[in-house]
Structure formats: C-alpha cells, structure tokens
Amino acid sequence: MPVNSGSSSPYPSFDEVVRFHGHTCPGLATGYQASIAAMKALGVTRPRDEELVAIAETNACGVDAIQVVTGCTAGKGNLIIHDYGKHVFTFINRENGEAVRIQTKQPDIPERASLHELRPRVFSGTATDEEKQAYHSLMHTIVKKMLALDPEEMVTIEKVTVQPPSEAEIFASIPCECCGEQVADARTREYEGKKICIPCFLRKTGTT
Ligand SMILES: [Zn+2]
Ligand SMILES: [Zn+2]
Secondary structure, eight states, rough: OOOOOOOSSSOOOHHHHHHHSSSSOOOHHHHHHHHHHHHHHTTOOOTTTSEEHHHHHHSHHHHHHHHHOOOOTTTOOOOEOOOOOOEEEEEEETOOOOOEEEEOOOOOOOOHHHHHHHHHHHHHHHOHHHHHHHHHHHHHHHHHHHHTTOGGGGGGEEEEOOOOOHHHHHOOOOEEETTTOOEGGGOEEEEEEEEOOHHHHHHHTTTO
C-alpha cells in the first residue's frame, strides 16, 4: 500500500520532506520511497537518535528526504555522503547490525520522457512561460505517480554486512600529519604510513 495514503502512516509525510527541501522533485520522491523501503526492511519505524546510519552515494535531492524520514542527518554524523553520483543508499541498524543496500530504480512513468525533453530549455532559461508551466505540471504528475507506488516497487533491496563507523571514530579529532590541522579520525586517509586529511591526500595524489 502506498505509504503516503493515510494519516496512520508512521513515517513523516512527503509534505514535511518538501518543506525541508524547499521544492518538490522526482529525486526527493525517490529518496522518500527509498528511506521508507529501508526502514521497513530493517523493521524500524520512527528512528530514535542515531539508531540508524545512512551512507548515501549521491549528494543530490534525495539525501534531504533521508534526513527527514530516517533521522540520519549530516550534523549528527549518522549520514555519510559519498559524492559518487549513484542513487544508492546503504542503511545500517546499529542496534542489531542489520544493513540493507538500496538501489533506486526509475519507475516506468511515461511523463518522464517529456520532462527530459523540456529540461535543457527550462534550465538554460530559454523555455517559454508555457513550457515552464508544462515542466512543472509534468514534475508534479511524476512525483504523484511515484508516491502512489509501493516503496518496494522503486528500489531493489539487498541485505549486506557493513561496519557502521563508531561514534568514537566520528567524533575523535587528530592533527593531520601533513598540514597539522585538526581532522576527524574517521575521515583521514593513509598516505605513506601517515594519517592525513582528505584535502592533503588529494593534493599529494593529484586527484580531485
Ligand atoms: Zn530537489
Ligand atoms: Zn592536512
């Protein structure tokens, strides 16, 4: 049953997510459904503080839905964001060690093709008012159709084994052995036997 259809849902409503994010969009709807699918798979309803850890492989819109629905937030340290450009989210239940890797699927919604067609013009500012209006109404239709699906129809769920970072790791600060600035231990990289911060690591390895 679609999760958004009744007031009996234990999950925050999509409206709450939109309020937090600032606008409605398919990415947000995807993150919303992925969060609920994950919580159902892990048997968690309203998360208590830091019970769950989320690892997002994208930094796009969907991440905001995760923060509202699952309680995993950037500021609490139980949301880890890797900017890999992949709509993949791993959720770990710290209480029992269970984890799921959620890969989101693009549901078969015919309006998506027209939206893609209009997008370049809308974002380059060359769209007519009519086209802009069409774009927005297409987007609302797509989001509505996404939310009418069972969350499980929008994702594939895989049980995985992952070690969540411990709170000690998240909050321990050490000086980077290269620049000397304080850095969270969990975010350091090994380079020639030294623990260094990521900006130093990137400089040394010439990667960006
Ligand atoms: Zn968005
Ligand atoms: Zn450094």
